[in-house]
Amino acid sequence: MVVTQSYSIYHSDVVVVPRASLLVEGIPLGGAIPEATSALLEGVSGVAATTPILFVVDTQQLVPRNITIGVPIQNFTMFSQVTQVQLEGNYPTSSDQVVVGGYLASTSDLSVGSMIKESGISLEVSGIISTSNLILGNAVIMPLQTAQSTQGYVGLVSAILVSSAGIQPRVLSQRIESKLPSLVAIDPAQDLSFTNPLTSSVGILSESVDVLSVTLAFLFVAIISSVNLMERKDEFYTMRAIGSSSGSMMKVALAETGLVSLTGFLSGLGLSAVAIAIAFQEYAGIPYLDSLFNTFGVIPLFTAFLAGFVVVGFGMLVGAITITLMLRDMK
Amino acid sequence: MNPPVSRLVSATVTYDDGPSKVVAVDRASLVISQGETVGIIGPSGSGKTTLLNILGTLRPPTSGDVYFQGLSLSDVRVGERRVLRLAKMGFVFQQLRLIPTLSAIENVELPMVLASAPSKLREGRASAFIDAVGLSGKEHRRPNQLSVGEQQRVAVARALVNDPKLVLADEPTSQLDSSAGTEIVELILALSRKTDAAVVISTHDPAISKGLDRVYTMRDGVLSD
Numbered sequence: 001m002v003v004t005q006s007y008s009i010y011h012s013d014v015v016v017v018p019r020a021s022l023l024v025e026g027i028p029l030g031g032a033i034p035e036a037t038s039a040l041l042e043g044v045s046g047v048a049a050t051t052p053i054l055f056v057v058d059t060q061q062l063v064p065r066n067i068t069i070g071v072p073i074q075n076f077t078m079f080s081q082v083t084q085v086q087l088e089g090n091y092p093t094s095s096d097q098v099v100v101g102g103y104l105a106s107t108s109d110l111s112v113g114s115m116i117k118e119s120g121i122s123l124e125v126s127g128i129i130s131t132s133n134l135i136l137g138n139a140v141i142m143p144l145q146t147a148q149s150t151q152g153y154v155g156l157v158s159a160i161l162v163s164s165a166g167i168q169p170r171v172l173s174q175r176i177e178s179k180l181p182s183l184v185a186i187d188p189a190q191d192l193s194f195t196n197p198l199t200s201s202v203g204i205l206s207e208s209v210d211v212l213s214v215t216l217a218f219l220f221v222a223i224i225s226s227v228n229l230m231e232r233k234d235e236f237y238t239m240r241a242i243g244s245s246s247g248s249m250m251k252v253a254l255a256e257t258g259l260v261s262l263t264g265f266l267s268g269l270g271l272s273a274v275a276i277a278i279a280f281q282e283y284a285g286i287p288y289l290d291s292l293f294n295t296f297g298v299i300p301l302f303t304a305f306l307a308g309f310v311v312v313g314f315g316m317l318v319g320a321i322t323i324t325l326m327l328r329d330m331k
Numbered sequence: 332m333n334p335p336v337s338r339l340v341s342a343t344v345t346y347d348d349g350p351s352k353v354v355a356v357d358r359a360s361l362v363i364s365q366g367e368t369v370g371i372i373g374p375s376g377s378g379k380t381t382l383l384n385i386l387g388t389l390r391p392p393t394s395g396d397v398y399f400q401g402l403s404l405s406d407v408r409v410g411e412r413r414v415l416r417l418a419k420m421g422f423v424f425q426q427l428r429l430i431p432t433l434s435a436i437e438n439v440e441l442p443m444v445l446a447s448a449p450s451k452l453r454e455g456r457a458s459a460f461i462d463a464v465g466l467s468g469k470e471h472r473r474p475n476q477l478s479v480g481e482q483q484r485v486a487v488a489r490a491l492v493n494d495p496k497l498v499l500a501d502e503p504t505s506q507l508d509s510s511a512g513t514e515i516v517e518l519i520l521a522l523s524r525k526t527d528a529a530v531v532i533s534t535h536d537p538a539i540s541k542g543l544d545r546v547y548t549m550r551d552g553v554l555s556d
Contacts, residue, residue: 238428241389242489243417244445245410 009135011081012051012161013169015186016041016176021158023186027055027135032156033183035148041162044179046172048165051075052157054147067101067139068118070147070157078161079129079136088112089127095146097126103137116140118150221264221311225257225318229326236326246327253323254316261315265308272299333365335401336497336529337386342395344381344552355381357552358395363497363529368520370540371533373549379533380425382549383499386531387420388412400496417446421490421528423500423519427482429474429489435481436461436470439488446493460488464518480511487515491522498523500532504539512539 009026017023018031038050054070071078076091076099089112091099100110105128110116114125123142131137148154162185164172169187176185229236236249276299277288344356355378363369363386371379384390385397388404397404399415407415416422421442429438439457448456461470464484466477474482483503490498500519504512516532516539523530532543540546548555 234426234428235430238424238430239441239445240413241387241416241422241424241428242442242445243413245413248445 009083009133010053010078010161013164013187014162014173014176016160016162016180016183017158017186019182019184021184023159027057028158029055029057032153032158033160035144035155035157037157037180037183038160040180041160041176044172044175046165046167046175048163050163051078051161052144053159053161054144054151054153054156055158056147056151056153067135068147068151069139069141070144070151070153071141073143076141079131079133079141083131083133083136085136086130087127088130089125092126092143095143096121096123098123098140098142098146099127099129100125100141101137101139102128102130103134104140118142118146119152121146121150123150217268217311218314221261221315222318224260224264225315226322228256228260229253229319229322233326236323240327249327250320250323253319257315257319258312261312262308264315265311269299269304269308333367335362335364336367336399337361337363337531338396338398339382339385339392340396340398342382342385342392342397344378344385344390345393354552356385356392356554359385359552359554361547361554363531365496365529366524366527367545368523368530368543369532370543370546371531371549371554372535372537372540372546373533374535377549378552378554379549380501381552382554383501383531383533386497387422387499388416417442418493419496421493421495421498423483423486423490423498423503425502425505427474427479427486427506429482429485431474434471434473435466435477435485438474438485439492442489442493456492457488460492460522463522464488479506480515483507483511483515484518487519487522491519491526491528494526495528498528498530500530502533502535504534504536509536509538512536517542 015023015026015028016033016037017028018033021028021031023029035052038052041047041050051072053075054068056068056070057066073092073095079085087099089099098116100108100116105111105125110125110128112125112128116123116125118140123146129136129141142150144157148156162172162176173185173187177183239249239252281288339359339361341358341360342356343354343358346353346355357378359382361369371382373379381390385392388397388399388407391397391405399419404412430441433441436457439460440453443453443456458470461467464487466481466484466488469477469481474485477485483506487500487503490500498519500516503515503519507515519530519532520542530543532539533549534540
């Protein structure tokens with residue numbers, strides 16, 4: 001079953017997985033196919049190359065922490081085609097070397113040259129990759145055969161990535177499935193309509209939460225802005241009585257509501273940063289400080305700026321309306 | 332005789348109270364001359380505050396005319412009335428109405444700030460008025476750090492700091508004991524005398540009206556000698 005075809009860590013024209021597999025964000029979960037299937041696939045007309053790949057994921061965690069990825073030693077650079085990766089050290093040149101994700105390295109106190117043990121086998125960390133990708137950041141990437149032997153998948157892989165020799169991926173996937181009916185060949189143009197009920201339910205839930213959050217935020221801004229001014233009605237009456245102009249009172253109201261809204265927005269942003277840091281530490285093992293100062297990686301700076309502008313503007317608008325209504329009674 | 336500062340001509344104020352109308356001020360006529368001190372005595376609800384509000388341009392009469400320095404206020408727009416209040420009138424409110432977030436001296440400065448007076452002039456005049464009302468050393472206290480009597484002194488200084496031609500004090504002694512009340516009235520009169528301002532004080536206490544040039548009585552909206 002395919003949940004989504006958005007492959008966040010690699011690119012492939014067609015991904016071949018076993019029928020029982022669940023493909024989430026391009027990562028096949030459950031099931032395995034013989035590595036030798038690669039040779040069969042290379043015999044299919046239109047297949048240019050194949051890359052067998054093994055994913056072993058601890059699915060007990062909401063965000064996987066213990067991820068082992070096995071790829072042929074010559075394919076280690078495949079991930080940098082999709083996501084920005086900075087390598088400290090080198091990619092493995094032998095079967096006893098591995099590359100470790102930056103977050104995993106920092107939480108496990110690993111550096112280039114460190115030794116780790118997998119199923120009793122000592123492996124040397126030849127490189128550490130820094131990336132904003134959560135999966136790669138928490139992964140141990142090792143040569144395929146090493147992964148197979150240490151993880152108990154000798155001769156098996158989770159998926160085979162297929163690159164097309166110039167034909168439409170859709171056509172290629174149909175050819176593969178007709179030749180190897182026990183496999184599922186997924187291509188970017190695949191009809192995923194059967195996943196719509198699930199994805200639309202998740203989408204509706206997500207959008208509902210967004211709408212509710214935004215509505216509540218605006219409601220609170222409106223209430224706080226107007227109540228703040230209404231509580232000072234007597235002061236505004238006094239200022240009006242002793243000769244304050246409408247313009248002066250409007251300036252006071254706008255300055256106050258703007259300041260209140262800005263304070264609220266910045267407090268919200270700060271609390272969000274803390275919440276993001278806690279969530280990342282709790283579910284992804286990313287150290288608090290790493291994510292605390294990476295808030296704008298999660299909430300894009302432009303989005304934050306726009307949200308701040310809208311919130312402060314809305315607060316000031318409510319202030320302007322409130323003071324205008326007050327002034328109407330103070331002729 | 333001094334020229335009139337303010338004049339009411341058969342000013343009437345009525346309020347809608349459901350199907351019936353309440354007459355708050357009933358055809359009041361009054362002339363207040365420059366430097367004159369006038370008392371309006373009457374019980375609560377007799378219309379004293381409404382009368383002062385008419386004199387202070389805070390509300391127009393339902394019928395009749397109000398003149399300030401010969402100018403009919405019915406011909407004056409809202410913005411011009413505001414400028415008139417700022418430049419030529421001083422108010423001492425019954426509820427004091429000091430701005431709680433400002434210090435005593437900042438409250439006194441407020442009318443000058445609204446009149447866009449230069450900061451040096453403001454500070455100098457505000458300090459002088461703080462001294463004049465006997466609050467030296469307490470100028471930086473907030474209203475809630477002052478006694479009611481001291482707050483009333485700040486309110487008096489605020490009312491007079493712009494050299495008004497007409498000072499309107501609505502029950503300025505209502506929250507004070509009789510000796511403190513007498514002191515406040517004497518303070519208002521003393522400071523007004525320096526600028527030859529006319530003063531109208533409303534009160535329900537006849538003792539307060541001693542020393543005023545003229546005293547009127549108000550009952551059920553009717554103003555009488």
